[in-house]
Amino acid sequence: MANQLKTGFLFAMFMLQSCTYTLDFSGFFFPDDLVDARFVQSNDWNQSHPFKTINVSSENYQLLVAADSHLGGTKNLDKLIKEAIKPENTALILVGDNVTGHKEDYDTLKTHLPDFNLKPWFLAVGNHDLYFEGWKTFYPYFGTSTYYFSIQTPTQKDLYIVLDSGSGTLGAKQLAWLQNVLVTQRTAYRNCVVFSHVNFFRNRHTGSTNPLVDELYVLMDLFAKNRINMVISGHDHVRSINEFGNTTYITMDALLDGFSRAGYLKLKTTPLKMEYEFNEVKALN
Amino acid sequence: MTGTLLFLILSFPANTLFSQIWLNGYTETGTNNVSEGFYEGVSGQVSAKFHNFKVQTGGLFYFSNANNPVFSAYKLQLENIFSAFKIPLTITAFYLWKPFSDDLNETNVGALLSYESKHFGCELGLNTRFYYFNQQAILKYGFTSSTSTSIWEPVNAMYRVSYYLPVSPKTEFEASITNFDFFQIEQETNPQIRLGCNYKLNEKMLLYGNLGYLEAGLLNMRVNTFGVFLRAGVVWQIN
Numbered sequence: 181m182a183n184q185l186k187t188g189f190l191f192a193m194f195m196l197q198s199c200t201y202t203l204d205f206s207g208f209f210f211p212d213d214l215v216d217a218r219f220v221q222s223n224d225w226n227q228s229h230p231f232k233t234i235n236v237s238s239e240n241y242q243l244l245v246a247a248d249s250h251l252g253g254t255k256n257l258d259k260l261i262k263e264a265i266k267p268e269n270t271a272l273i274l275v276g277d278n279v280t281g282h283k284e285d286y287d288t289l290k291t292h293l294p295d296f297n298l299k300p301w302f303l304a305v306g307n308h309d310l311y312f313e314g315w316k317t318f319y320p321y322f323g324t325s326t327y328y329f330s331i332q333t334p335t336q337k338d339l340y341i342v343l344d345s346g347s348g349t350l351g352a353k354q355l356a357w358l359q360n361v362l363v364t365q366r367t368a369y370r371n372c373v374v375f376s377h378v379n380f381f382r383n384r385h386t387g388s389t390n391p392l393v394d395e396l397y398v399l400m401d402l403f404a405k406n407r408i409n410m411v412i413s414g415h416d417h418v419r420s421i422n423e424f425g426n427t428t429y430i431t432m433d434a435l436l437d438g439f440s441r442a443g444y445l446k447l448k449t450t451p452l453k454m455e456y457e458f459n460e461v462k463a464l465n
Numbered sequence: 466m467t468g469t470l471l472f473l474i475l476s477f478p479a480n481t482l483f484s485q486i487w488l489n490g491y492t493e494t495g496t497n498n499v500s501e502g503f504y505e506g507v508s509g510q511v512s513a514k515f516h517n518f519k520v521q522t523g524g525l526f527y528f529s530n531a532n533n534p535v536f537s538a539y540k541l542q543l544e545n546i547f548s549a550f551k552i553p554l555t556i557t558a559f560y561l562w563k564p565f566s567d568d569l570n571e572t573n574v575g576a577l578l579s580y581e582s583k584h585f586g587c588e589l590g591l592n593t594r595f596y597y598f599n600q601q602a603i604l605k606y607g608f609t610s611s612t613s614t615s616i617w618e619p620v621n622a623m624y625r626v627s628y629y630l631p632v633s634p635k636t637e638f639e640a641s642i643t644n645f646d647f648f649q650i651e652q653e654t655n656p657q658i659r660l661g662c663n664y665k666l667n668e669k670m671l672l673y674g675n676l677g678y679l680e681a682g683l684l685n686m687r688v689n690t691f692g693v694f695l696r697a698g699v700v701w702q703i704n
Binding site: 203204205214215307310311346347348349350351352355378381382383384385387388389390391392393394395396397398400401404405422423424425426429 | 679
């Protein structure tokens with residue numbers, strides 16, 4: 181009996197220690213950052229760092245998209261980066277929960293990402309990226325968490341918008357920014373894709389938190405009226421697809437090391453259409 | 466459809482059938498991340514009791530700077546009051562329709578089981594939710610029969626836990642944690658906190674007030690304020 185109690189106690193301590201390394205319980209009560217404050221900082225960054233345009237020489241191009249790598253472990257991320265730097269891929273997008281929030285994991289991410297000039301990459305912020313004062317590392321390392329980039333083919337231009345949904349809401353300021361971008365710029369682009377770490381819909385019973393229903397109303401309406409092609413998310417770790425009018429809402433499998441279906445998305449654009457394809461990391465060398 | 470239902474309800478010889486009829490009206494003001502300043506809500510509901518059954522229906526009018534339809538919700542619910550193991554319980558089935566933009570609607574159907582005592586109230590239930598384009602939007606966007614125009618969220622848990630503190634024969638305070646309200650059902654991971662006060666003006670009339678706090682990102686462990694509201698209402702038993 182004493183041995184069982186001792187084993188149980190040690191197991192509980194191990195689990196607690198594991199959880200307290202990866203989960204920041206202070207965020208239940210007093211998070212050290214708020215989405216409106218992050219947006220103000222991001223907007224400041226955007227003023228001095230113009231939004232990027234990537235020029236491609238063909239009408240066909242391909243992006244790789246993944247989410248929820250939760251570094252520490254870099255096994256799957258390294259495989260993905262090795263794939264991403266191949267010439268057929270134009271850029272890599274990591275849609276949040278890229279790290280645990282600890283500075284050492286941000287250091288690991290920074291050293292493993294390719295040279296931006298060799299292969300452009302773009303990051304979104306997820307809730308785990310914000311744990312343990314993670315924003316204080318994200319911002320000086322990577323800058324803005326709300327921005328857009330575009331891809332210019334010989335004849336067309338596509339718009340990619342990256343949102344900060346790490347707090348489970350966009351906040352009033354970021355929402356106003358998004359509405360302004362879509363109203364003033366959407367018509368200048370052929371396709372438009374939105375990246376948001378937090379997924380919108382609950383296809384299954386899950387503990388992960390989505391934006392409140394009132395916010396979903398506004399976003400669904402905005403995306404329908406502006407003919408957004410895709411909204412790509414992570415967060416839930418399990419893939420799902422919701423076709424809704426002209427918009428496809430995609431939640432990706434996690435890239436996390438040890439996850440049985442760890443995967444990424446190929447986003448292929450041709451003159452006629454934009455397509456997605458789920459891929460498992462274990463198929464990569 | 467809503468107009469027909471309202472006509473039927475209003476033209477029905479209610480006094481002859483129902484033993485008790487109540488009117489419930491409230492006004493609400495608040496602000497949240499999507500309301501673009503303060504919003505104002507006005508609701509009217511009517512409920513009637515027949516033996517152990519109670520039917521309730523009503524709507525919500527919503528005014529804000531954001532581009533919302535003014536008539537923003539309609540609800541119909543049927544309650545049955547019964548006892549199980551000498552515990553008084555109420556089972557409720559409901560239908561909630563929300564035209565939340567000029568193109569999009571939401572429909573919820575669900576059921577709740579509730580228990581109330583002097584100091585404690587509890588409701589548990591399930592709902593299923595549909596978001597969908599209305600017929601005008603389907604034509605406007607030129608969707609074909611192969612286009613998916615709805616999203617179904619199969620199961621969502623609904624809950625309310627309340628503590629009541631009577632401070633006089635006429636007055637009680639109330640504190641609740643819940644994920645739903647008269648005309649809103651949040652995901653089970655988005656609870657809200659409500660504080661309230663109920664004042665029994667006389668045998669026929671109850672005045673109530675609520676202060677609500679909504680937060681985002683709770684189970685993401687990144688809590689941010691989403692919004693607050695203040696509500697004042699009256700329940701009047703008219704027979």
